[in-house]
Amino acid sequence: MPDIKFRVKRQDPGDNNNPEAHWEEYTVHYEGENLTVLEGLFYIQEKFDGSLSFRFCCRASVCGSCAMYINGAYRLACQTNVKHLDTDLITVAPMPHLPLVKDLVVNMDEFFAKYEYVMPWLVRHSPDPEKEIIQSPKERKKIDMPVDCILCGSCYSSCPSVWSLGASLGSKSEEYYLGPAALLKAYRFEVDSRDEGGKERIARWNNERGIYRCHTIMNCVEACPKELNPTEGIQWLKRAAVRRKLFRKAK
Amino acid sequence: MKAEVVSAHKGGMWAWLFQRITAVLLIVCLAIHLLFTHILNIGELDYENVANRLAHGTLTAVDIILLAAALYHALNGFRMVLMDYWFTSRTRALALTVVLWVVGVAFMAYGTWALWPWIS
Ligand code: SF4
Ligand code: FES
Numbered sequence A: 001m002p003d004i005k006f007r008v009k010r011q012d013p014g015d016n017n018n019p020e021a022h023w024e025e026y027t028v029h030y031e032g033e034n035l036t037v038l039e040g041l042f043y044i045q046e047k048f049d050g051s052l053s054f055r056f057c058c059r060a061s062v063c064g065s066c067a068m069y070i071n072g073a074y075r076l077a078c079q080t081n082v083k084h085l086d087t088d089l090i091t092v093a094p095m096p097h098l099p100l101v102k103d104l105v106v107n108m109d110e111f112f113a114k115y116e117y118v119m120p121w122l123v124r125h126s127p128d129p130e131k132e133i134i135q136s137p138k139e140r141k142k143i144d145m146p147v148d149c150i151l152c153g154s155c156y157s158s159c160p161s162v163w164s165l166g167a168s169l170g171s172k173s174e175e176y177y178l179g180p181a182a183l184l185k186a187y188r189f190e191v192d193s194r195d196e197g198g199k200e201r202i203a204r205w206n207n208e209r210g211i212y213r214c215h216t217i218m219n220c221v222e223a224c225p226k227e228l229n230p231t232e233g234i235q236w237l238k239r240a241a242v243r244r245k246l247f248r249k250a251k
Numbered sequence B: 001m002k003a004e005v006v007s008a009h010k011g012g013m014w015a016w017l018f019q020r021i022t023a024v025l026l027i028v029c030l031a032i033h034l035l036f037t038h039i040l041n042i043g044e045l046d047y048e049n050v051a052n053r054l055a056h057g058t059l060t061a062v063d064i065i066l067l068a069a070a071l072y073h074a075l076n077g078f079r080m081v082l083m084d085y086w087f088t089s090r091t092r093a094l095a096l097t098v099v100l101w102v103v104g105v106a107f108m109a110y111g112t113w114a115l116w117p118w119i120s
Helices: A037-047 A109-117 A137-142 A154-158 A160-164 A180-190 A198-205 A219-223 A230-247 B013-039 B047-054 B057-084 B090-119
Strands: A003-010 A022-029 A067-070 A073-076 A089-093 A100-102
Touching: A003 A037, A022 A037, A037 A089, A073 A154, A109 A180, A154 A180, A154 A219, A180 A198, A180 A230, A198 A230, A219 A230, A230 B013, B013 B057, B047 B057, B047 B090, B057 B090
Parallel strands: A003 A089
Antiparallel strands: A003 A022, A067 A073, A067 A089
């Protein structure tokens, strides 16, 4: 029955007696070969401290709730087997650069507001076909990458263009960078052969707080636990803007 | 709480495209400029030699394009950096753009004026 040490960053900004961030250590026991970081957190919550807060839902890396900063990298707690981290000390912190709610829970309101802003849905103007809208395998291939995004927020939290427009500078939230996740979603629909919403959507991402705040730093590519490439999507959008404005192409 | 994210920002494609175009121009014109200034028939570095070199219409044209491309590329790059920080709203960004254009045009005029004897 192996043991493994967890060092968890705890903070409750609402607790007047102890609002500061601090690290706490717990020893987690587990049976058998495997333990995910999420299971470790369950163990801590059950055995040591029921007040430990963290988000989770699917436990199968499809919902994107459990993104955290684990041993120095953005990871999904449910997808991370402690064995693969190859260490006997697991450090777990909330995603940095996002407003903290409590312990490992961060505020994602801005993130989802920006996501919604780029119109992340299929827009159709032509009359509905009788059956499904046909898409060739080649066309489907184009959305293979962006369609896998689970909106975990890792890329958004890792992007210096997102941080630099922080509220500390007094700018209004509507002037903040949309961030890699929202733009990857915009790309996912713009590149989709079935979508006809380009005309409405383009003004939302083709501006100075959209694609042009991306300076191809590529932290998002490194951060993404699903190994997606938001930068590639954003670069495609930059080219698409030129194609559409200059050559009146539809896509 | 739902955050409001409607933005007044519009466009940006031209600045992005010109940044790329001027980058290519910079590589080409800078190579020609350096080649003729420092490698091919340098001679004495006196007024006459330099004046002779500038007497070639094509070289003067390359220098003018180089000046314009370098100014645009540098000032727009600077603008991009500043827009990451305080110049985030449309009004601030617009004010910044106007100021940088004035600076750019002033430098361009000064540079062209210095080369004027060989242009005319
Ligand atoms: S692109 Fe990757 S890191 Fe960003 S939200 Fe989607 S899954 Fe998460
Ligand atoms: S719990 Fe759903 S992604 Fe980890």
